[in-house]
Amino acid sequence: MNLSRRSAITTLCALASGPTLAQAMRPLRVVASFSILADLVGNVGGADVEVAALVGADADAHVFQPSPVDARRLADADLVVVNGLGFEGWLDRLVRASGYRGPIVVASDGTAARKLGRAPDPHAWQDLSNAKRYVENIRNSLSRARPALATNFTGRCIAYVQRLAALDTEVRTRFDALPKSRRRVITSHDAFGYFGVAYGIEFLAPQGMSTDSEASAATVARLVDQIRRHDVRAVFVENITDPRLIERIAREGAVTVGGRLYSDALSAPGTEADTYLKLFAHNATTIVAALSA
Missing domain, CATH: 3.40.50.1980 (Nitrogenase molybdenum iron protein domain)
Structure with missing residues (x-):
């Protein structure tokens, strides 16, 4: 060639x-x-x-x-x-x-x-x-x-x-230090079930696993009753949902809004929960602080 x-x-x-x-x-x-x-x-x-x-x-x-x-x-x-x-x-x-x-x-x-x-x-x-x-x-x-x-x-x-x-x-150690009687909180929607099973926290929510439906008046009333009867220590707003429903539940139940949790999304770049590890650590720290108060 x-x-x-x-x-x-x-x-x-x-x-x-x-x-x-x-x-x-x-x-x-x-x-x-x-x-x-x-x-x-x-x-x-x-x-x-x-x-x-x-x-x-x-x-x-x-x-x-x-x-x-x-x-x-x-x-x-x-x-x-x-x-x-x-x-x-x-x-x-x-x-x-x-x-x-x-x-x-x-x-x-x-x-x-x-x-x-x-x-x-x-x-x-x-x-x-x-x-x-x-x-x-x-x-x-x-x-x-x-x-x-x-x-x-x-x-x-x-x-x-x-x-x-x-x-x-680290997260397990922090939650293990809390009395089991204090480990009950309310969030906007049912996004923390896996967290609850893993770390021994009972999460209650006015909305189900999705945010695409309104919480009923009966559900809200039931949660307020649970706050009073079961010594729920804190309620939390979420970064992806309108906080007004949770703020109403907190007022009617006379309980503190314990802060903001990140459920289905990170926060904006450069903020407190802009990575998955930061999100998880922030949620754990915020819940522990509210339940320890």
Whole structure:
């Protein structure tokens, strides 16, 4: 084969393989359904991923209405990560509208779902041991998408799981110091069931697992009665819900509003709960402080 022909073949091969090489070199484009998942993906993926959240900070995924911009974002993704357990009721419609054909990773796979009636409670991230499963599922999905970077993903996953374990030990120690008779609180909606089971706290709420329905007058009256009869020490507002209902319950029950908890979303960047670890530590500290008062 003469030199000019060999050079031409080499050029054609380079042109054919160029887009594949460029795709392998650029960060993996990941779309997460909401801000907490985006943070977990970012911790495992590091600089090897570009992650965006459909439902952002301080926003309520239960009532989220996707826009054409969200559909375009999904269409351009290499990987989509969702919570599952019925949390993203709008997801199937958005996937169809976007034309996305890539992998959809369910981060909660393998967790033991808590149930209220027949419906699974989707808020599994409110238990740090479940968060460990989340990041392992994320690590596995990123490694399948970019096998050459699997060692990077595994190293970050291991380091993050160690941070989860350390925080879990700290939170358990703080709640174990509280008398069991004091461990009863009220939040806006039933988002903390996994937290309650893990750390021995009874959470009551005027709304169910979703925020898309109004609390009935009978439910509010029942909660006020429980405050009086069972020595409920504090009620908490949430970052994703209107605080007026909880403030009314606090007034009628003559109990303190113990602060703001972060249930289904991080806070804005640069604020007190802008990462999952900060969110969880803030919630634990706020509850302990209110129950110790």
